[in-house]
Amino acid sequence: MTTFKEIALKEKRIVSGHTMCPGCIVPPIVRIILAATDKEVVAACATGCLEVATTIYPRSSWNIPFIHNAFENAAATISGVEEAYTALRKKGKIKKEIKFIAFGGDGGSYDIGLQSLSGAAERGHDFVYVCYDNEGYMNTGNQRSSATPYGASTTTSPVGSARKGKQNFRKDLTEIMVAHGIPYVAQASPSHPFDLFMKAKKAFEAKGPAFINVLAPCAQWGIKQDEAVEIADKAVKSCFWPLYEVENGKYKINLKPEKKISVGEFAETQSRFKHLIHDNEMLEKIQKNIDEKWNHLINLEMEK
Amino acid sequence: MKKLKSWKEMKKAGLVEPASSLSNKTGEWKIFKPVIDHKKCIRCFKCVIYCPDLCIFEKDEKIERNLDYCKGCGLCAKVCPVKCIAMERARK
Amino acid sequence: MKTKIAMTGAQAAAEAMRQINPDVVPAYPITPQTPIMETFAHFVANKKADSELTRVESEHSAMSVAVGASAAGARVMTATSSQGLILMSEILPIASGLRLPIVMNIVNRALSAPLNIHCDHSDSMACKDFAWVQIYSENNQEVYDNTLLAQKLAEKAELPVMVMQDGFITSHCVEEVEILDDEEVAEFVGEYNPEFSLLKDNITYGATELPDYYFETKRQQADAMEKAKKEFIEVASELSKLTGKEYGYFEEYKLADAEFAVVAVNSSAGTAKEAVGSMRKKGKKAGLLKIVLFRPFPYNEVGIALKGKKIAVLDRSESFGAIPPLCAEIKNSLSGEKVQSYVYGLGGRDLTVQEIESAFDDLMKGKIDNKTKYLGLRE
Numbered sequence: 001m002t003t004f005k006e007i008a009l010k011e012k013r014i015v016s017g018h019t020m021c022p023g024c025i026v027p028p029i030v031r032i033i034l035a036a037t038d039k040e041v042v043a044a045c046a047t048g049c050l051e052v053a054t055t056i057y058p059r060s061s062w063n064i065p066f067i068h069n070a071f072e073n074a075a076a077t078i079s080g081v082e083e084a085y086t087a088l089r090k091k092g093k094i095k096k097e098i099k100f101i102a103f104g105g106d107g108g109s110y111d112i113g114l115q116s117l118s119g120a121a122e123r124g125h126d127f128v129y130v131c132y133d134n135e136g137y138m139n140t141g142n143q144r145s146s147a148t149p150y151g152a153s154t155t156t157s158p159v160g161s162a163r164k165g166k167q168n169f170r171k172d173l174t175e176i177m178v179a180h181g182i183p184y185v186a187q188a189s190p191s192h193p194f195d196l197f198m199k200a201k202k203a204f205e206a207k208g209p210a211f212i213n214v215l216a217p218c219a220q221w222g223i224k225q226d227e228a229v230e231i232a233d234k235a236v237k238s239c240f241w242p243l244y245e246v247e248n249g250k251y252k253i254n255l256k257p258e259k260k261i262s263v264g265e266f267a268e269t270q271s272r273f274k275h276l277i278h279d280n281e282m283l284e285k286i287q288k289n290i291d292e293k294w295n296h297l298i299n300l301e302m303e304k
Numbered sequence: 305m306k307k308l309k310s311w312k313e314m315k316k317a318g319l320v321e322p323a324s325s326l327s328n329k330t331g332e333w334k335i336f337k338p339v340i341d342h343k344k345c346i347r348c349f350k351c352v353i354y355c356p357d358l359c360i361f362e363k364d365e366k367i368e369r370n371l372d373y374c375k376g377c378g379l380c381a382k383v384c385p386v387k388c389i390a391m392e393r394a395r396k
Numbered sequence: 397m398k399t400k401i402a403m404t405g406a407q408a409a410a411e412a413m414r415q416i417n418p419d420v421v422p423a424y425p426i427t428p429q430t431p432i433m434e435t436f437a438h439f440v441a442n443k444k445a446d447s448e449l450t451r452v453e454s455e456h457s458a459m460s461v462a463v464g465a466s467a468a469g470a471r472v473m474t475a476t477s478s479q480g481l482i483l484m485s486e487i488l489p490i491a492s493g494l495r496l497p498i499v500m501n502i503v504n505r506a507l508s509a510p511l512n513i514h515c516d517h518s519d520s521m522a523c524k525d526f527a528w529v530q531i532y533s534e535n536n537q538e539v540y541d542n543t544l545l546a547q548k549l550a551e552k553a554e555l556p557v558m559v560m561q562d563g564f565i566t567s568h569c570v571e572e573v574e575i576l577d578d579e580e581v582a583e584f585v586g587e588y589n590p591e592f593s594l595l596k597d598n599i600t601y602g603a604t605e606l607p608d609y610y611f612e613t614k615r616q617q618a619d620a621m622e623k624a625k626k627e628f629i630e631v632a633s634e635l636s637k638l639t640g641k642e643y644g645y646f647e648e649y650k651l652a653d654a655e656f657a658v659v660a661v662n663s664s665a666g667t668a669k670e671a672v673g674s675m676r677k678k679g680k681k682a683g684l685l686k687i688v689l690f691r692p693f694p695y696n697e698v699g700i701a702l703k704g705k706k707i708a709v710l711d712r713s714e715s716f717g718a719i720p721p722l723c724a725e726i727k728n729s730l731s732g733e734k735v736q737s738y739v740y741g742l743g744g745r746d747l748t749v750q751e752i753e754s755a756f757d758d759l760m761k762g763k764i765d766n767k768t769k770y771l772g773l774r775e
Contacts, residue, residue, distance in 0.1 A: 004349035008362070016358045016373035017325030022334070023377035027356045042594050044464065057318055057609050059325040060600035066322075067467050067594060068602030069490060073460035079450065080420065080464025080472075081594055087419035087448045087470055094595055116460065119453030193353065226378035229354065311612035311619075316554065317495040318613045319592060320600040 002197050007035045011063070018061040019053040023225030025190045025232070026050055026132050026216050030103070032193055033130055033212070034064070036200035041099045042066070042081055046074035046108030049139040050132060072112035075120035075129055078102040082125045099204050100127040106147035107137045110173045121180040121209045128203040128210045131173065134218035142220040146171040149240075150289065151282050152221075152272045159275045164282065169289055177211040178246045184210040186245040190217075191233035195243055195254055202247070215241045222271025231269050238266040239294040244301075251301040263287045330357060334376030337394035342366050344388035351380035351389060398574045398639070405566035408536045408573050409475065409501040409559070410435035412543035414445045415581035418499075419470035419588075422450040422458040426480040427513045428563040429503040433475060447473075455480035459487035459498075466496035467601050469593025473547075474498070477563060478505035478519045485523060488556075492527035492617060494601055497550035497557070497590075500528075501543060504662065504712075505563040506743045514744020515563040517661065518713040521721045527617050529557040529624050530691040532661040534647075536561075536571040541639060542688075544576075547585050549631045553624040555617075562663040564744065580638055621692045628689055645694035647686040648701055650676065654683025656759040657702055659726050660710040661687050664740070664747050668710070671752035682756050687722065698729035706734055706764065708755040710771070712741045720768060736764040740771035747772060 013034040020027055026049065034041060042065045045051040051068045054061035069077040078100050088094040102120075104113050109131040117129060136154050137143040144154040150169045153159045157166040177185045184206040188196040196214065203210035215235055217228040235241035238261045243254040263286050267273035276282050338351075338360075345367055352360045352367065359373035360380060369380070371394075381389040403411065409432045413421070421440075423433040439445040450465075452458045455476050466472045476484060481502060491498050502520050506512040524530060531546060533539045539561045546557040561567055576584075592599050605613055625645075632643035647665070650672050651657060658668050665686035675682035685701055707730075711720035719727065723737040738755055740747045751771040758764065 004353045005347075008349045008352040012323075012358055014358065015323045015326055016370070017328035017330060018357070019328075019330065020356060022356070022375035023379050024356045025354075025379075027358060028354050031358060032353065042468070052604050054325065055320065055600055055603040057603040057605040058320055059328050060320040060322060060603060061325040062600050063323040063598065065594040065598055066600045067464065068600075068604075069460055069463050070486060073457060073487070076452065076457040076460035077464035079452075079457075080422070080461035080466075081468040082464075083420045083448045083450050083461065084465040084468035084470030084472075085595055087446075087465075088468075088595065090446070091419070098595060115453060116457050119457055122453070123450065190354075226382040228379065229383055308608060309612070311615040314609070314612055314616065316616055316620075317493065317601070318603050318605050318609070320603045322598040322600060 001194060007032060007197065010035045013041065013062070013064045014054065015061050015063055017059060019056065020049065021219050021225070023219060023228055025228040029132060029190050029196065029214050029216060032197050033200040036197050037099050037204040039097050039099045041101055044069065044074045044078040044081065044102040046104035046113055047071040048105035048108050050103055050105065052139055071108055073116045074102040074104045074108060074113060076116035078127050079120045079123065079125045082127055102127060102129045104129070104131055105138065106131060106133045106135060107145045110146045110171050118180065121177065121182050121211070124208050126208055128212065131213045132216040133213055134216040136220065138218050138220050147173070150286055151276050153275065154272070164275050164279065174213045181249065182209040182211060183207060184245070184247055186212045187241065187243060188212055189215045189232045189236050189241055189243060191229050191236055192243060192255065199245060222274070223269060227269065234261060234266040234269060237261045238263050239290055240266050242294060242297055244297060251297070253297060253301050263290050329372040331372045331374045334374055334394050336376040336378060336391040337371055337374060338369055338378070338380050338389045339392050340367055340369070341388040344386050346386055348385060350383050350385060354379050354383045397577050400572050400574050402570050403536060403573050404431065404568055404570055405536045405539045405561045406431035406503065406568065407435050408540040409543055409561070410439065411575055412540050413473050414439045415576070415578050416471070416473065416544070416547050416585050417445050417582070418447050418473040420450060420461070420465035420472045421447045422452050422461040422474050424452050424455050424458045424476070424480060426455065426477050428505060428567045429475045429477040429480070429501070431567065432501055432503070455483045456487065459484040459491065462498045463487060463491050463494065463496060466498050467494060467593070468595045469590050471588040472498050473500065475501035475503065477503045478507055481519045481523060482507065485526065488523055488526040488528060491556045493613070495554040495620070497554060499543065499546045499550050500556065500558045502558050502560045503563045503567045504560050512743040513563070515565055516712045516742045516744065520558060520560050521713040523558070524691055524721060527555065527621060528691065529553065529555055531557065531559050532688055532690055533559060533561045533566065534663060534665045534686060536566060536573045539566065540573050540575060541635065541641065541643070544581060544584060545631055545635050545643065548634070549624065549628055551588060552627045552631060553620055555620050555624055560662060565663045574639070576638055584635065584638060625692045625694060645689040645697050646701065647688065649684040649686065651683035651685055651701060653681060654705055655681040656756050657683045657685055657705045658708045658710060658752060658755060659685045659687065659722065661690065661722060662712070664710055664712065667747055667749055668752050670749045671756065674749065674753060675756050680756065680760065693725050695729040698726065699731065702726070702730060702733060704733065706759040708736045708738060708759055710738050710740055710755070714739055714742070734764045737768040738771050739768055745772050
């Protein structure tokens, strides 16, 4: 296991001077993940908050080789880099060991990026894909994505007299990736940094595709700029965002909350859910959905 | 005003040098700044890792912050296990 | 040493690829390009090429993989047609903006809707403004030669290159192709040593450029395209030494003393040569200008070649609501010569020698106006 100090003493692979929002938890997530391997890393990143805020010409916050291609093809792009590595290594033109990672927001992973992520996973490239899930198209100002939770208010699923927030439950990308049969899939949270680090380490060491979905509470959820970590913690404790891994098809839940909190306690911290406070019907629907999914996960863990 | 490069002087294809954002001091807009009580600080490094601007570090066995980049979000104060960081107004 | 082998245009492209032996080849099937990838996959499976063949899940991913691999310092080639090319088109300006020397064979095919798998040039013409060098090939031999030329030119100009051939007409028909030795090709293309690569350099590719910088980067691209004109001739003359053939921006067929000229690209130029021959037999001074390099377009040189002639331009694509693309470029090369625009062959409609002769007839009778005419269309 590692410590904060050990992570801190590693050379920074992402540096200050970026223009992410104050309190954005994504840079610490990236720092923790990239510290989980001592090998050289090449990163691809989909268009989105992380990419735009870290690479505005002539400044880059990346201290590792980095490529941004387009919105939906981070996985395809890193596949290309990895193929080049395989080809050049076979020809003896590259001798060192390099790890490959692609970052995408939920927009660039659940929605527009799903195809290229699926293709890269199916082809079995040796890479890590990290989805920093802030549950919406945040770089363009909080539009709903398929990762936006049911009932959440966004600019394209606003609360009005006829509709109250997003009308569908969110997609489960983590399970979609498990269905690809790749060696390692995990769900992590910045509230549990050593769990995240452990997962990143396993992902880098896995031979083949690895996928980590990391919850990234965002200012546009209607939270204060210092609250991201505690809200992520509530997401975990309410089982809205379970921490689990699937290694070669075997499920393991990393944290079973001793005192499970209600989804209302998680939702009341964010103004994107404020219309739910007095809407028992919607809250019950959400709680039921979370309970069902949590029980399903428990059953999956029990299966051989 | 810094003189910007002409098209003949720029690197091709918009390629950028690594870690070049260090020249961008993002701390100018902050309203609050963290003040660390070094006597209470247990040097757990939690604030160092959680700082979104990666601007908390150890120097001469003390935890320091680089106000050039600090945006004053207060996450460091929030996560500190011994509450040794106070957020004070950085400007009027 | 040259060997003559009977092969299709698709096989010619695949053979050139095999000899270039790129590091990474992303592949996705689409008619009529598929045989290029099938032939190449056969080569890889039998160790005749040692490329990494990435069987992607869409053409968009094919070009995305190509960009990633090329930025990582690998030599990358691929092929597509029609809908595939248009699907990739989001990434085409990215490949060019990042100055990546990707080489792509395009087997020209019509665009949907309606769905049509046969030949016309609407796919590659739609991509003319993406800062890719564009080279058109009349026959199987030219497909082979142009692919080799494209590889060396791409790396010299630091721009991606597309090499066109007609779907089915060239790609699926067998002709004699003279190929070079593997060693000659390997020496001609040389080793790929990019200035930057993700696997060797700590560098950021694909940054956002705001209004204070974007314009300058685009100016650099425009400059690179301009320089590519000269570099094309340089590479062509090096290839000439190996093949013994002459290459240029275009081919002038009985054009020097011609009074009436037809301009065309790809296989229709071959049909036009027949028409020129038959007109000449009737004592008419007919000629053909076959454009090879379409982007960057050689305006000055075309203007000189067509000076003082009456011209019929044959376009195998429409630019709906505007002058068809090849005709527009020809008109921009001239100073006052009269030009009649023709659109023909959309969706694989055959173009006959007689139809081209009728175009010459129009020119001879002075039937030249601003309205685009159609050859082979049921009016």
